[in-house]
Amino acid sequence: MQTTLTVNGTRHQLDLDPRVTLLDALREHIGLTGAKKGCDHGQCGACTVIADGRRINACLTLAVMHADAEIVTVEGLAEGKTLSAMQQAFLDHDGMQCGYCTPGQLCSATAMLEEARAGRASHVTEDLEGTTRLTRDEITERMSGNLCRCACYSGIVAAIEKVAAE
């Protein structure tokens, strides 16, 4: 069926099988392979992209459901050649090894900062009324939907702490 997707500011006109997930639309039909497929079942977070400002698992949703959304993928985080603060911090703290979970971690971390800023609580938030402080516990809790088998969690957390403090 005919649908449109707006990804990293570019509008794409697509003719898709209605079964195509958002993840496969990005990877197979638009050619943006930054978002990764680690499980295709919402279990790993490798496919995390940002849809209208919220992080979602692109493997768990159909492309045709996002015709009106603004999608941001890892390819859309940098401004031209200038990396986003989060991308740079991941490099500085070696928040990656094989790199396969990295695009998902980056999208997740980027959107997570906004969530915290907007005052959304997590399982470990103690004060639901006040402003959310991104403690180490808050960060690790909020990032636990993004698995990293290389286990770069120390570097990932350090990178996020750095950006959160800026």
Added chain:
Amino acid sequence: MTLDYQIDGPENEELTKPSQGGPLGADMERRDGRDKVTGSACYAAEYRPKGLLHGVLKRAPGTGAVRLSNAEDVGTIPGVRLVLQDERMIRNAAQGTAGEAPVQGVSKAEYVGQPVALVVAENFETAWHAANRLQISCEGASLPVLPENGEVDDDMQEEAITGEPATAFSDAEVFVDETYTTPALTSAPMEPHAAVAEWHGDRLTLHGSLQMLRYNRLELADSLGIEPEKVRLRAPFVGGGFGSKLGISADCVAAALAARELGQPVRVVQHRRQVFEVNTRRSETRQRIRLAAGRDGRLTGLGHEARVSNLPGEEFSEPVLQGSYFAYAAPNRLLRSDLVRLNRPAAGSVRAPGEAVGVTVFEVAMDELAGKCGIDPVKLRLRNLPEAEPGSDRPFSSHRLADCLTKGRDSFGWDDRPAEPRQRREGEWWIGTGMAAAVRVNMVMPAEARVRLTPEGRAVVETDMTDIGTGTYSILGQIAAEGLGLAVDDVDVCLGDTDLPAGSGSGGSFGAASTGTAVWLACEEIRREIAGRMGCDAQELTLSDGHAACGNDRRSLPEVLAGEPLSGRGKLEPGEALEKVRQATWGAVFSEVAVNDVTGEVRVRRLQGTFAVGRVLNQRTARSQAQGGMTWGLGLALTEGMAHDRRDGHIVNRDLAEYHVPVNADVPHLDVHLLEDLDPWAGPLAAKGIGELGICGSGSAILNAIHHACGVRIRDLPATPDRILSGLT
């Protein structure tokens, strides 16, 4: 020209040594990092040759003779191009360094989950749908799937007896005799195994997710029945392997066969559940440890007996005893391992095969001994360090365990702990600390590399070596920069292509040292040529800042090269060092945990590793490797384990929702200390392996801390809340 070298001893006088303070060892940004954070790194499944078709593997739902009842109907679904059942398809992934086809065949399933067919269609959705429609049944007698029912394979038995262990056990002043179990474990790399196969005439190019291309090429060619020269493999980016991508996997062979038959490129990506089933797992183990000691804790005898399993036809046996041969002195020793044949998914190498589970369990037993003797666990270990390898009397190439233990103890603040368990309580939580030694054999593998110097004075490193997250792009660039006196930015590194000289491949922690040394040798070859042109000895030549200098003669590289490129090739072979010395890497891990008295939950509060791993080639990537290993130790201790169905052996929890790899919130900040350890027996770079050592002690440090916190001794891993609760009184 090739510089051949084998490591026969500690003397490498004819070879240049790395300098201090140069690019080698520096804390440098991962050079492929930019590609990874921008999403431009291209992994196997992401190649899209024109006309690409999509294949989905189909598993056997049982064991025995395989029957496809509706293949013809499925073949008529619009968009479906092929239902392939070919006897050349492989039963399971090849073992590491096999260099030949693994067991092949699809008409008989020997374990539940064996790939037995491939459905190919024009798009993924159709292939997936059609594969789901394909009906497969299996018929046959039931096969052994429980370790207690399996037959012991006498050919796979390993036994080493020194002295009189039986007497030592019966005469011991203090005696520990306990049996431990570890469950089957899986690598679970985040990138599922994938292959894109494309033929040009009778030549195959396959983009794969593979760790050891020089062997993989032979395995794939043998499986297909073609000459290895007709196969080109590419794997410039690999999304983790941890052993599961050492050998070719089912997707590679199936994709190649289908692409050939259809005359169009075919991609096969394993579904996550297939990643658990059709590659290789770490065998479950049952381990009996006996420790005989005097009241002073000095070991008089030790016994380590293991039982592991594998599928019939597989040559691999989890080398559980590997660390026990040399970790501790004891005059009387009994080491024995048995393998039973089971029709469970095949077992093979998973990160630190052997020590990951063998050392982990042994170090828990040592903690039990320390408790029985009333001796501090660090002191107990220091008291039992051997002078030379027990049994063989081979000297150690470098022995740094005592250093790791004492330095780790001091930086952790170990001495503050109460000797007895169950002494510290914070609300619902019991708090305790634990430690363990970590040892891992060090290996070297044959490796070749080429370094080309362009007329402008830039270098290009070329080898089929892979970077599976290990930092290969970074360290090989640093080695060449060091060897040729260039800035790291003036070195390009090309990896993961069998058209390039054959590196060691990634596995067994040997990649960096083996292929890195080959790169160093290639640079040495270039140095010799330049020295010749300058009219001096290679030893007198200085290469720095893109210039060559001999005495007062200093010229820029472009001047020396005079418009012509120059290339050198290095070839490393493991030499007599392997037999002459026991070479290993060393570490000590300390941990603090909190155990919830109400729920049995364990939170790891601190985990500190002190490691001696030869020369550190890049502080930053080395630290990440160590942290990765430590996290695996945490998973092994607390969360990971595959459950096999008791009736048919299939893996019940075969996805990432049910098999629990550690997540961010499980892991505290990991404190890593790397001790400089220039092992003279490790070749001119003096580098050793690092990727696996972290897993070899971290699990036991956590398990021992659990015991110290709450008094519960977990002998059946992992230490899940139910197991802890049932011990809490």
